[in-house]
Amino acid sequence: MSSPRLPQVVIIGRPNVGKSTLFNRLVGKKLALVDDQPGVTRDRRLGQADLLGLEFTIVDTAGWEDDDPVSLPGRMRAQTEAALAGASVALFTIDARAGLTLLDEEIGRHLHESSVPVVLLANKAEGRAGDHGLFEAYSLGFGDPVPFSAEHGQGLADLFEALLPLIGEPEERDEPDAPGEDHAYDPASVLKLAIVGRPNAGKSTLINRILGEDRLLTGPEAGITRDSIAVDWDWHDPASGTTREVRLIDTAGMRKKALVIEKLEKLAVADARHAIDFAEVVVLLLDATRGLEHQDLKIASMVLEEGRALIIAINKWDVAEDPSGLFNGVRAALDDGLAQVRGVPLVAVSARTGKGLDAMLASAFAVRDTWSKRVPTAALNRWFDAALAANPPPAPGGRRIKLRYITQAKTRPPGFVLFGTRLDKLPESYCRYLVNGIRRELGFDSVPIRLTLRSAKNPFADT
16 A cells, blocks of 8 residues: 655745755755755755654755846746645755845745745754844744754754744654565556756657656757656556656766866766666667767667666657668667676666657666566476487586576666686686576576686695
């Protein structure tokens, strides 16, 4: 049974008042990117906060700016206003050290016109330097401001007292599973699906199309997305008629390493890599107008090295020249450039028209099933015996390499352990023969496989 929907507390404020630091403090992790320069946050980001037992969803938003609605800051403000529309409480954050600004007053007027309850939080109030701004904050008309320091964690009890009347008493919830507790794979569980690719491949536009709303900031400017943003969504599978849960993760575009110089872009790319670590399936989005480039292959290899299931999606299919030739060319280049995993699923999609999105999602669920598959030891060793009979291991120096048995040690990604003697002499080509056989004969096509060699210790080795 799913838990009740948590109330949403949305952090609102002008740029550089410490909203992302406050978000990180309340979720207890460094999820949002933080830097001294203003305007780091662009999309709204959700996290689960537990404030002295009071649980709620906390929403980080872009800095509120007074700008043309079609400009990037104007579109960022529209995202913030959309977050406010669904909020239980607005956490209006000011910089107590800087004091009130005209933009603070404008935000205050907008919040007075809204029906959302407001808690005024005076951040950076540690020491005496914030006293003046704290007193000024009364003029905004939201009652007593909460003195706070997101950097040092001061004021948590005061914030708890301010929020409690607005979002209710803490609810009794089921205890979570113990960390590390092993569970069988559940095909009906939430699919964690990350979208990665080069800048301007259309990742945010694709997710907005899937969701049917402008949930993520998009535009012609490259590199708009910085934080990795997760959005939960229910997909209605037209083939089975069932509804399946998906957690979509948008990530920053990944350029060649040599081109990534600025600190913020480095942080954004690191955040994207972190998102890959926590995904189950990763969709690498290509731009049909640019085809498959070397950087795409590097991203794909990184995903496979991390052990994630991979899908390649060619976006902007509606404007592709010679679509058939493009598809066949990308297929051939992938099979050549990703020799460690042949047959990675390749789909054609259009974020603008919605073409191919159901096929992409169906493929993601199917490849996750393969990635999570476990083969019974008896069936695995029947295949193993046949593989050895068809192609026995070599005998370097005239001495046999004895391969005893194989077992599947793990899933997600599939990991196998091969036991025998003199395995340090086993050629890499023979290991590839075994891995390719596992893929072909046991149904592990298109997912990364780990093969570990383990020899029994010889008690006479040191005598």
